[in-house]
Structure formats: C-alpha cells, structure tokens
Amino acid sequence: MNDKPIKFDSEQVKTKTNTQGLDNLDELLSDNTKQLPAGINSSKLLQPKKKTKLLKIFAASLSLLIVSAATYEAWQFIQEMFAINPILGGAVSTLVGVVVFTGLGAFIKGRIKSKRLREREVLRESLKVLQTNGTYGKAKSMLDDVSQEFQQEVDISKSLALYQQSLQQSHNDAELIQIYSDQVLSGLDRLALEAINKHATESALMVALSPLAAADMALVAWRSSKMLQDISRIYGCPQTAFGRLGLTKQVATNLMLAGASELIADASVELLGKSVAATVSTKVAQGIGVGILISRFGIQTMRLCRPIEFTNDNKPKLSDVRKLITTKVISLVTAKNKDQILKQGEKDDRA
C-alpha cells in the first residue's frame, strides 16, 4: 500500500483541477465502498423466468416464418408488376424499399428511446447505491448523461445552470445526487404534475358529462395513454405506441403491488372525494373516481421514469391532485345545473 504522504512543489508537477467526475478514482474509492451501511433491506425477490426455452424458439421461428412469407409475397408482387410493365415494376420496388427503410428506421429509433426507460431502472438502482455508500466522483457522469436525455425533450437549461453553479469540488456523490434532484428534477416533477392535473381533470369532466357509460372506458384508455406519453417525454424517455403498452402494464403492476398503507391512504382520499361529490350526483362521483385513478396512474409513471427515487419529502401526493379535480368538476357541474335551471325558467316564462 502506497499511502505515504507526499508533498510536491507546485511548479514541478502537473495538476489537473478536480472537476467532479474523475474516471480513474476506482483505486481510491475501493476502501470507502467496502463499508455498506447496516440495516438496509437489500434482499429482493427475483423476477420469475417468464419464457421457457420452448416458447422462445417458438416465437423466433414464428417471426422468421412471417418475415420470410412477407418477403416472398413482396418478391412475387414485384415480379408480377415487372411482367406487366418494367416502369411499374421499378416504381413498386422503390416503394417497397422506402417502406422497408423508413419502417425499420422508425422502429429502431423508437426502440432506442424506449429502451431508455429500462435503463432508467438500472440507473436508479446504481444512483441509490452511490447515495448510500458515500463515494466520490462517480455520479457526475451518470447525471450528465441523463441531463442530455432530458434536453432532447425539455428545455432545462436554466435549472441545469443553477445546478452547475451550486456544485462544489467537495461535494460527494450523495450530495451531488441530492442537489440534482432538488434543482433539476424538481422542475420536471412540477411539469409532470401539471400534465397529470390536466389529463385527470379532463377525463374526470368527460366522464362526468358523457351520456354513454360505454364511452367512459374508451375515454379513460385514450386519456391515460396520452398522459403516459406526455410524462415519459418530460422525463426524457418518450415511449412509442408499442412501448406505451409495456409501460401501462408496468404501471398497472406497480399500482397493484403498491404497499397496503399507500393503498389505504389513496382509498381514503378517493372516498373523501367521492363522498363530497356523491352529494351532487352519482355521475360526478364517477368522474372524480376516474380522475383520481388517472392521477394515480400518472404518479406511478413518474416513479418509473424518474432517474432518482422520490424521498419522503418530495414524493408527489395524491391529495394535491384530488382537491383540484373535485373542485373543478363540482364547479362545472353546478354551473351546468344553473344553466339548466335558467333555461327551464325561460321556457316557463314563455309558456
């Protein structure tokens, strides 16, 4: 171990000013990271292996079959066209080429962005480890990468500048992550909450006003899908239509797996909202229920997209959204009732 102190004359050695984020500090860090804090519940149930080998082979061969059949069909089609007229054949083959290229391109691009969501989970885990271990100089590059992803979708230049200004060379990873969460992510959280508010109130109103019960389901599906898209975009990991299905599934699973205490808290909020609303009308109560469900969906999505876990201090609360929805819906419905009464009154006057 070469830990003896050394002192250099500053004119005789080259130095590099410490920016946060040195690459080769691993050796220096190794001792610090050995110390894991006690009492952290680090055990976790592993995901069951979903696909068996047989299923995998089946999926692969099926897709191969479909692709080859499609290629064969396309080939035959082009040949037929050529048989009719070479110009027609040429036009059709270019068309097929364009379709294949743009389709593949869009697919791959979407996949790359969608993949970010999966990477977020890994990132969240590793940032959490850095936060508890008291390391130095490792988080900066990770956070910079995330900032880049954000910047493709949202303008965060101001909060990013503030974050850069607040940084000091002495900050360790845990401090860095906290500053990032406070100064950069809090802005995104606010945006996401606004989006949730907007979509939740919108759908609450639609359900409250829609005459057809069957239409409610479609409305909810449509609005919630739109909301997922917005939120995932805010957090820099926009989802394709296909990816959104996966995200929806993930969110739904998370909602179901949410802790009992959370469920009770949420349920009481829902009940409170409904009991107030039920005094106005059952349809309004349904609307508010839907609104709250959608905001729960939204908050869960935030949790999945956010690169740093929420703490008790900054986690979004359902109660904030609930109040807004309830007041909006009730004020609108009562206004509508007022209109009806007025119209009724006018009719009576005429009669």
Place this chain on the structure above:
Amino acid sequence: MGVKQQIKEAVELVERGLDKNIRICVTGLSGAGKTAFITSLVNQLLHQKASTKLPFWLAHAEKRIMAVKLIPYKDLHIPEFPYTESLESLDHKQWPASTRNISQIRLSVKYEIKNKWIRKLQKTSHLNIDLIDYPGEWLLDLPLLNLDYENWCRLFNEWLSKGQQSELADQWLSEFDDLESADLNKANIKALSEKFREFLLACKSSGKGIEFIQPGRFVLPGDLEGAPVLDFFPVPNTFSLDKSSEAHQILAQRFNYYRDQVVQPFFKEYFSKVDRQVLLVDVLKVLNQGYDAYKELQQTLSKLVTSFNYGQTNWLKRMFKPQINKLIIAATKSDQVPPEQHNAMKTFLSQMLVEAENQISYQGVSVNNLVFSAIQVAEPVTTEHQGKTIACIKGIELGSNKEVVNFPGKIPVEPMTRKQWKEQEYNFVNFAIPELATNQQLPHQRMDRLIELLVGDKFL
C-alpha cells in the same frame, strides 16, 4: 371587540410558541477553528441573497429567506465578536487572531413562513441567532465543577504520569525536591504557581498534542492576570503535604475560589439558555501527531462532552435546567483533505467519539456528525505520481508561503491499532489565505449543511 381580543391573544401565544431566538454556543479546543467558523457563518448568512453555493440550506433553496442583518444584542457587558476585524485580517492574508476573551454576535434572519397553519396568522417571521465565541482553553475548566481540591490533585497526577506531559513536568517537579512541606508558605506558593504556569504553557506550545491543560485561566488568564486566585497548584505525588497543614488549606481555598467564583459564573452565564451546541474538532492535527495525541484528544473531548450530559445527578441539570437539544460534532479544515477522503474523515471522527456520542444520544439529544471547511483556502487537484493518479490538495503552505501540491496520506476507515498508527504517516499541511474577495461570500465546504443542521428546523 371580544373576538378581536381573542385573536390578538392567540397571535401572541403563537409568537411566543415559535421561539424566535436561538442561542448557539461554539465549543472547541483552542486551534479548532472557532473564530474562522463564526466569521464564515456570519459571512455566509449576510451574503445569502445572491448565493448559489448554499443548496443544502433548505429555506434558502426554497427562496424563503428574505434578508439577514447584524443587530445589537441585549447582553451589553459582553464584547462584540470582531467580525469586521476578522474579515480585515483575511483581506491581509492572515488567519483571524485566536480568541482571547468571550464575545457574542447576533444576527436576525427574516423569512417567509411555509407552514400552512401558521401562514394563516402571519406570512413572515424572523429568527434571531446568537453566536457565542470564547477561548477554547477555558472550556477545559468545565470538568473542574465536579471536583474538590483533593480529587483534582489525584486526577492531575494520573494525567501527569502519562504521555508527553510527563517529560515536560520534570522541571516543575524538581522544584519540590529540596522542599520540606513545613517550608511551604505564601511566598513560595506564589513562586511554585508561577513555575506550574510555565509548565502548562510549555505543554500548550509543545506541539505534541497535549490538550488537557487545566486550569484554563492559567494559560489564558483574560482579566485575571496577576490576581491571587491563580496562585495555586496541584500537589504532585512526589511531594507529601499534610491535609491539615496551613499550606494545603491555602491551596484548597484558592482552588475552591477559582472553581466557585471564576469557573461556575462563567459557565452559568454563557451556557445557560444555550439551545444548540457546535463542537469543532481538528482531527487532522491528531492524525499528524500520532497515537498519543489521538488518545489525549479522545479523552479530553469525551470528558467535555459528557460534562454536558443531562443525567439526574448532573450539576448542569441542577444549576441551569439546560435546553440544549442538538449537538453537532464537526471536523473542521476539510479543505486540507482530498474530497474523496471526506467520508473516511467523518467515520474517523464518529469512531473517535463513539462512546461520548452514545451517552448524549441516550439523553435524547440529537447528535450529528459533519466534515466541513469554514473558509476554503486550498483546492483539490489530481496529479500523476509513479504512473498512478493521486488526489492531492493544492494551496499555499502556511509558514513557507510556497505553493505546494500535497498528498496528505490516507485516512483510515477502521480504527487503527497503536502499531498501525506508527506505520501510517500523515502530513496534513496548514494553508495560508490566498487572494480572497472578502466583500463577497467566502468559499466554503458544507457550511450550508451546517446551517441547515443548526437552525434549519427553525424556519417553519
């Protein structure tokens, strides 16, 4: 009318409930950096308006701090903390002079209230922060309050037999060699006390980490210079003095006077009504000095810290009904250490004081550890050495005034044995003040965390 009256009363009640004064006592042995800390704290608070370097002071991050100013305090007999003078000496590239007397400073912070219930009554409020600075030497008199003269002599002789101090004591002890106990009179008591004082001063200036220098006024008499109350000394083991002899009675009487008329009023006046306490510790000095210094500091601080404990039979409890509800133990001068070792430094600090911390936490006082630098004068850099990248500190060395790049050695994360202490070397360098713009916020490390820990919960 009745309703208005009631509302007014309620407001008054709330205002009283929200104590708007907080008294912070800055504790630490001499050289721990108390004056630099208070200077920096006042500076950070006064320059908070445009600062982006305080992200961990939550009320500030939430933009709720409206203004901070220095205001006069009511205890007019206490000298004011020399804030302007300290800044001026920083301007002249000098560290502020060490504290020689007690002083106080009061800041008033105006802030917006966040709590939604209190907001209904008032939108803004203010918090007065009193900071008290005093010489660290005097702090060591605190354990004297529990002792009588004989017990003090016994403890002193125990201390004298150990460590570096036993070597330095030879000269003073030799004074007793050709002295009969019957010869001891007022005149040579004065002479011996003078020699005793010289011995204590030699301990202090030895640079070997001798901390437990008691009584504190002997090395820093303040306004007691030349007063007969300082003419006493403990009876060494090598000298036998009959307890009923006149000389013994004189010594015991003077000791009691010192304890009851000097030490007790001092602590009673300044430590009562203290809400929070910051204990500053210079761990780098003991790392430089080695195992003996480490043990000495550990024992000294433990004795001090536990003197503040609030058990049933404790004198502090009986005397002052203390309200201290928070203790922050902070390692200073973190700018001398590469940042990747700050965590190790914190671990080292908490391991050193683990027992004392336990005792205090058991009393229901919250104890926090922190590593910080009040005024950052050196910057972390990396350099290549023998093909390896090492994290160093660049700054102007105090004394030689040459710019150096220093790798101080690696702070252990596990407690070291005596042998490991010998093998492991450290060289933490004290740095001089570089060119600093003193009319703006001073550079610091984690002062914002300290502010949050100290007063953060008061900004409702």
